[in-house]
Amino acid sequence: MKLKGKVALITGASKGIGKGVAERYALEGAAVVLASRSTDLLSVIEEDIGKAGGLALAVPVDVRNRESIEQAVTTAVEKYGRLDIMVNNAGISMAHPSEELSVEDWTRAVETDLYGVFYGCQCAGRQMIRQGGGCIINITSIYGLVAAPMRAAYCSSKAAANMLTKVLAIEWAKYNVRINALAPGYIRTELVQGVIEKGMLPVDGIQKRTPLGRIGEVKDLLGAAVYLASDDSEFMTGAVMTVDGGWTAYGYL
Ligand code: NAP
DSSP states (O other): OTTTTOEEEEETTTSHHHHHHHHHHHHTTOEEEEEESOHHHHHHHHHHHHHTTOEEEEEEOOTTOHHHHHHHHHHHHHHHSOOOEEEEOOOOOOOOOGGGOOHHHHHHHHIIIIIHHHHHHHHHHHHHHHHTOEEEEEEOOGGGTSOOTTOHHHHHHHHHHHHHHHHHHHHHGGGTEEEEEEEEOOBOSHHHHHHHHTTOOOHHHHHHHSTTOSOBOTHHHHHHHHHHHSGGGTTOOSOEEEESTTGGGOOOO
């Protein structure tokens, strides 16, 4: 159990990567605070973790609303006494030709994928500074490192979240607060499945373009998510760790 006795708050824990991370952290011994807008889905996960002998608490959060994140941090601390791990995972994808991207869509993506990450870092960071340390993991994307067409809002937000990770890492190292980004490649979740179904993701092409030859599964990320949250990575901060089957390393034909 790599996270025994720790308290973790995970945004976007109702499905996909966030759900997988929360369930794995609970198995590793952490008390997990599950945050997103779909409280019905969160309650089911909370119950399942409880039945398996873990500790979980569902809290309603819209990451675009700073106060709701602040309240979730307060609730976590009231219930479990501290906050050791914050995973800013909630995110949305956005694909439009840039010349047609509306201000509303741009704003929705940036508010979720960037502002939400900043709010999460700041609210958790303040608590971690008060208690003498902690660690933050921002789930960003390979598309914060390399470009994809029609993803101006998504790529810009994720690139900014990678840089935010570095800035906070160097600022808060003195408080013993570590901040790293985990940048996945294509991972088969509802978000990706939705884009595939809209015909916007050529699965065969992606598999060919990926040196390891396949789209990732949520479980492919979990080892890295545990590592970054555990004391095994205690000398690591300000890093952007890709888990992408070699996608961003590839630059040939
Ligand atoms: P997903 O299956 O669509 O799940 C997204 C999660 O984010 C849901 O739990 C959703 O919960 C939550 N969420 C969205 N907007 C929110 C808001 N305003 N407030 C609170 N929660 C919100 O997506 P995923 O594939 O697991 O992606 C998770 C993260 O990984 C995202 O940041 C995404 O950009 C990143 N990522 C994914 C991939 C991939 O291939 N899957 C690749 C690179 C990066 P509610 O709807 O319940 O609020």
